[in-house]
Amino acid sequence: xxxxxxxxxxxxxxxxxxxxxxxxxxxxxxxxxxxxxxxxxxxxxxxxxxxxxxxxxxxxxxxxxxxxxxxxxxxxxxxxxxxxxxxxxxxxxxxxxxxxxxxxxxxxxxxxxxxxxxxxxxxxxxxxxxxxxxxxxxxxxxxxxxxxxxxxxxxxxxxxxxxxxxxxxxxxxxxxxxxxxxxxxxxxxxxxxxxxxxxxxxxxxxxxxxxxxxxxxxxxxxxxxxxxxxxxxxxxxxxxxxxxxxxxxxxxxxxxxxxxxxxxxxxxxxxxxxxxxxxx
Amino acid sequence: xxxxxxxxxxxxxxxxxxxxxxxxxxxxxxxxxxxxxxxxxxxxxxxxxxxxxxxxxxxxxxxxxxxxxxxxxxxxxxxxxxxxxxxxxxxxxxxxxxxxxxxxxxxxxxxxxxxxxxxxxxxxxxxxxxxxxxxxxxxxxxxxxxxxxxxxxxxxxxxxxxxxxxxxxxxxxxxxxxxxxxxxxxxxxxxxxxxxxxxxxxxxxxxxxxxxxxxxxxxxxxxxxxxxxxxxxxxxxxxxxxxxxxxxxxxxxxxxxxxxxxxxxxxxxxxxxxxxxxxx
Numbered sequence: 001x002x003x004x005x006x007x008x009x010x011x012x013x014x015x016x017x018x019x020x021x022x023x024x025x026x027x028x029x030x031x032x033x034x035x036x037x038x039x040x041x042x043x044x045x046x047x048x049x050x051x052x053x054x055x056x057x058x059x060x061x062x063x064x065x066x067x068x069x070x071x072x073x074x075x076x077x078x079x080x081x082x083x084x085x086x087x088x089x090x091x092x093x094x095x096x097x098x099x100x101x102x103x104x105x106x107x108x109x110x111x112x113x114x115x116x117x118x119x120x121x122x123x124x125x126x127x128x129x130x131x132x133x134x135x136x137x138x139x140x141x142x143x144x145x146x147x148x149x150x151x152x153x154x155x156x157x158x159x160x161x162x163x164x165x166x167x168x169x170x171x172x173x174x175x176x177x178x179x180x181x182x183x184x185x186x187x188x189x190x191x192x193x194x195x196x197x198x199x200x201x202x203x204x205x206x207x208x209x210x211x212x213x214x215x216x217x218x219x220x221x222x223x224x225x226x227x228x229x230x231x232x233x234x235x236x237x238x239x240x241x242x243x244x245x246x247x248x249x250x251x252x253x254x255x256x257x258x259x260x261x262x263x264x265x266x267x268x269x270x271x272x273x274x275x276x277x278x279x280x
Numbered sequence: 281x282x283x284x285x286x287x288x289x290x291x292x293x294x295x296x297x298x299x300x301x302x303x304x305x306x307x308x309x310x311x312x313x314x315x316x317x318x319x320x321x322x323x324x325x326x327x328x329x330x331x332x333x334x335x336x337x338x339x340x341x342x343x344x345x346x347x348x349x350x351x352x353x354x355x356x357x358x359x360x361x362x363x364x365x366x367x368x369x370x371x372x373x374x375x376x377x378x379x380x381x382x383x384x385x386x387x388x389x390x391x392x393x394x395x396x397x398x399x400x401x402x403x404x405x406x407x408x409x410x411x412x413x414x415x416x417x418x419x420x421x422x423x424x425x426x427x428x429x430x431x432x433x434x435x436x437x438x439x440x441x442x443x444x445x446x447x448x449x450x451x452x453x454x455x456x457x458x459x460x461x462x463x464x465x466x467x468x469x470x471x472x473x474x475x476x477x478x479x480x481x482x483x484x485x486x487x488x489x490x491x492x493x494x495x496x497x498x499x500x501x502x503x504x505x506x507x508x509x510x511x512x513x514x515x516x517x518x519x520x521x522x523x524x525x526x527x528x529x530x531x532x533x534x535x536x537x538x539x540x541x542x543x544x545x546x547x548x549x550x551x552x553x554x555x556x557x558x559x560x
Binding site for chain 1: 283284285286287288289294296297299300301302303304305306309311335336337345349352353361363365368372373374375376377379384385386387388389390391393408409410411412413415416421422423424425426427428429430431432435447455456
């Protein structure tokens with residue numbers, strides 16, 4: 001007999017129910033800042049896509065085609081958000097991928113979510129801890145329940161972000177950002193060996209540091225180190241680099257001199273085009 | 281400006297791109313055997329749904345309505361597969377769930393995938409290991425990349441299932457099944473404290489054992505114990521209880537007397553209706 005579906009009680013031709021991104025989260029995504037019609041840090045986003053494909057055993061997308069389509073969707077937009085999916089495509093029920101696999105690309109552009117530059121953010125500590133799996137760490141796959149559950153823990157609009165811990169209680173990242181911790185002149189960012197996403201702005205900062213011969217340590221960071229820090233910074237493709245005003249009861253002195261690497265990273269992450277890691 | 285989308289190069293009204301199951305895997309599913317028009321082990325499937333809702337901070341579905349719709353889709357089918365999704369519904373980009381949350385239910389019925397009773401299965405050991413997160417273990421959420429990657433490791437049609445290990449190398453489950461290990465008269469099944477799915481047929485076996493005063497240990501199991509076993513069994517909603525013919529180079533004696541608990545579980549798991557755990 002043929003398949004039948006009911007979606008919220010309505011008989012449906014549910015072709016999209018066969019999408020493996022929906023069935024299993026079988027795919028990858030990127031969230032790209034678009035400035036003056038052009039995607040920012042394009043090469044870095046595509047490098048992460050390529051690594052994600054390798055890890056998930058997916059073929060790589062046609063990067064030139066993606067860039068062309070990103071340009072089409074970005075055209076005429078001063079500042080926008082481009083979300084790109086690369087999924088394992090459609091199949092019947094079951095974990096096994098079909099032969100031949102026909103991956104799908106989906107690009108979606110929407111309005112910029114922040115009014116101007118984001119100000120300093122206030123953080124909380126999330127109760128939900130990240131799962132640990134080196135095979136899925138760092139890449140931007142579509143299995144994001146850890147982030148969703150953590151983000152569902154608070155509604156208070158005066159708190160912008162939550163810090164997430166690994167299973168062992170070490171600090172890993174924010175729900176939607178990476179973290180840099182400044183103590184004196186030294187800058188540390190959590191290691192992402194077992195969990196977390198290797199953000200492109202985090203990568204830009206590390207690349208600039210390498211080029212300048214500066215040291216940014218990737219290390220295990222405790223919650224106590226956040227309280228003891230002189231300054232905290234959050235990074236992602238959309239917010240760029242944002243300073244942290246508070247974490248729990250701790251308030252940070254926003255007049256404490258910003259680390260020059262963070263200033264330089266902020267300056268460069270929203271320049272349209274490929275710039276960033278390669279020219280770092 | 282309004283949102284724009286391109287799906288495989290075609291401008292699309294991509295309402296379904298807003299589904300959080302696709303964006304993040306934000307939801308749950310159940311795969312239910314339908315026999316003579318009726319779902320099997322219904323109460324056990326719904327109990328797992330309820331526990332999943334609790335863990336993901338989702339409201340519970342209307343179980344009566346789901347049962348009614350399952351009956352509508354199952355009607356007239358001698359044997360079929362019912363897949364039920366319960367998702368966080370639609371939202372714009374971003375991990376934060378919308379207020380109010382409007383979960384969606386999607387039911388999809390398809391043909392029975394096995395011709396008659398599944399025979400004895402041959403297993404391999406998967407290279408990809410399961411992520412560890414007690415907060416997401418046991419429930420049937422939509423973040424299933426671990427299973428997808430593991431299942432993509434082999435094409436050999438003479439191998440039916442792959443054994444998955446946790447990060448520490450202990451045996452947890454198959455890609456789509458739970459495992460029971462028999463040595464003499466004793467039966468052991470892997471503990472699912474940190475990873476794996478608490479299958480309803482596994483639950484039925486444990487419930488029958490409790491009722492009969494039998495012992496089935498949930499424990500840490502090594503790969504070596506699989507080779508040393510007298511018999512292995514796989515369970516899930518569709519296959520019921522299946523014996524294992526081989527694992528790697530090890531071949532099992534299929535004439536070795538089957539544990540009575542496995543026989544009883546097989547007998548009861550495909551009876552239409554609520555029977556199972558409650559009447560165990």
